[in-house]
Amino acid sequence: MTSLLHSSIPLVHHRHSTSSTSSTCLLPTTRRRTQNFFNSSTFGARKSCDVKKRGFVCNSALDEVATYSPSETDKSKAEFIGSLKLKLLSAVSGLNRGLAASEDDLRTADAAAKELESVAGPVDLLAEIDKLQGRWKLIYSSAFSSRTLGGSRPGPPTGRLLPITLGQVFQRIDVLSKDFDNIVELELGAPWPLPPVELTATLAHKFEILGASSIKITFEKTTVKTTGNLSQLPPLEVPRLPDNLRPPSNTGSGEFEVTYLDSDMRITRGDRGELRVFVIS
Structure with a gap:
C-alpha cells in the first residue's frame, strides 16, 4: 500500500x-x-x-494552484489490497485461532495470505518500524492445528489429559525499549466442584531486526498472573531452566519474517513455517 x-x-x-x-x-x-x-x-x-x-x-503569482490527487492506479491497488485482507479474514474466521483448522483450512488460509503478500510487495521494517508498535491480537496460527500450545514445537496438549483451554493471545511490541511480549490467556480445569483457574502468562522477550523484514526474539522470563476469582493473588515469575538443561528445540530465542504489515494487520511466517495473522487490538 x-x-x-x-x-x-x-x-x-x-x-x-x-x-x-x-x-x-x-x-x-x-x-x-x-x-x-x-x-x-x-x-x-x-x-x-x-x-x-x-x-x-x-x-x-495569481495564486492559481493545481491540486494533488492520488492516481487511479494507487487507488485501485489500495482497494484490491483491502479486498484481499477481507478474503484472508474470511478464510481464518471460525477456526478458533487455528485450533479447529483442517488440512483444507490450512491450505485455504495459506493461499489467501500468499496472494496478499504478493500484491502488497516486500516489507521494509527499517522504514516502517513504527507500524510494529502496539498490542496485536492473534486471530490465526497454522501451528495450533497440531493441537498443542507449542505448535510445531513441543508444548502442552489441549485435550482431556491436560484440560487447558486457550483464550486470547496477544503480542505487545514496544519499538523504543525493544520489548516483545507474548501474552496468553489460559483456563486450567479443576476437579468438580472447584471452578476452573483463569490465568494470564506473559512471555517477555527482547527483539532485534535482522535485514529488511526478519525479527529475532530472545526470551527473558515468564510471568503468570491469576485472573477472575483469584485475581488478588500476586504474579508469579516462573524460574527459567538453565541453558544446559533445556531441550535443543527450546533455545530461548526464535526468528520470524514479517511478510505483510500495515496500520491494522500483520502477517508473519516463523522459522518452522508457521503462518500467523494478527490484527491491531
Missing part, C-alpha cells in the same frame, strides 16, 4: 526572460495535471516551468 508523504519541499522559483509571471513549485502531482495547468492563457509559454519533471504542482 503506497503512502505519499507531503514533507517540507524547498520553494523553487522559475523565471522566464520574456514574461513577468513567476511560478513556485509546491507539492507532488501528476504530469497531466501540471501540463493542463500551464496550457492556460495566464502562463502562455510552457517554458515557465519544466513540465517534464514529473511530480510538481506550480503556483502562479
Whole structure:
C-alpha cells in the first residue's frame, strides 16, 4: 500500500526572460495535471516551468494552484489490497485461532495470505518500524492445528489429559525499549466442584531486526498472573531452566519474517513455517 508523504519541499522559483509571471513549485502531482495547468492563457509559454519533471504542482503569482490527487492506479491497488485482507479474514474466521483448522483450512488460509503478500510487495521494517508498535491480537496460527500450545514445537496438549483451554493471545511490541511480549490467556480445569483457574502468562522477550523484514526474539522470563476469582493473588515469575538443561528445540530465542504489515494487520511466517495473522487490538 503506497503512502505519499507531503514533507517540507524547498520553494523553487522559475523565471522566464520574456514574461513577468513567476511560478513556485509546491507539492507532488501528476504530469497531466501540471501540463493542463500551464496550457492556460495566464502562463502562455510552457517554458515557465519544466513540465517534464514529473511530480510538481506550480503556483502562479495569481495564486492559481493545481491540486494533488492520488492516481487511479494507487487507488485501485489500495482497494484490491483491502479486498484481499477481507478474503484472508474470511478464510481464518471460525477456526478458533487455528485450533479447529483442517488440512483444507490450512491450505485455504495459506493461499489467501500468499496472494496478499504478493500484491502488497516486500516489507521494509527499517522504514516502517513504527507500524510494529502496539498490542496485536492473534486471530490465526497454522501451528495450533497440531493441537498443542507449542505448535510445531513441543508444548502442552489441549485435550482431556491436560484440560487447558486457550483464550486470547496477544503480542505487545514496544519499538523504543525493544520489548516483545507474548501474552496468553489460559483456563486450567479443576476437579468438580472447584471452578476452573483463569490465568494470564506473559512471555517477555527482547527483539532485534535482522535485514529488511526478519525479527529475532530472545526470551527473558515468564510471568503468570491469576485472573477472575483469584485475581488478588500476586504474579508469579516462573524460574527459567538453565541453558544446559533445556531441550535443543527450546533455545530461548526464535526468528520470524514479517511478510505483510500495515496500520491494522500483520502477517508473519516463523522459522518452522508457521503462518500467523494478527490484527491491531
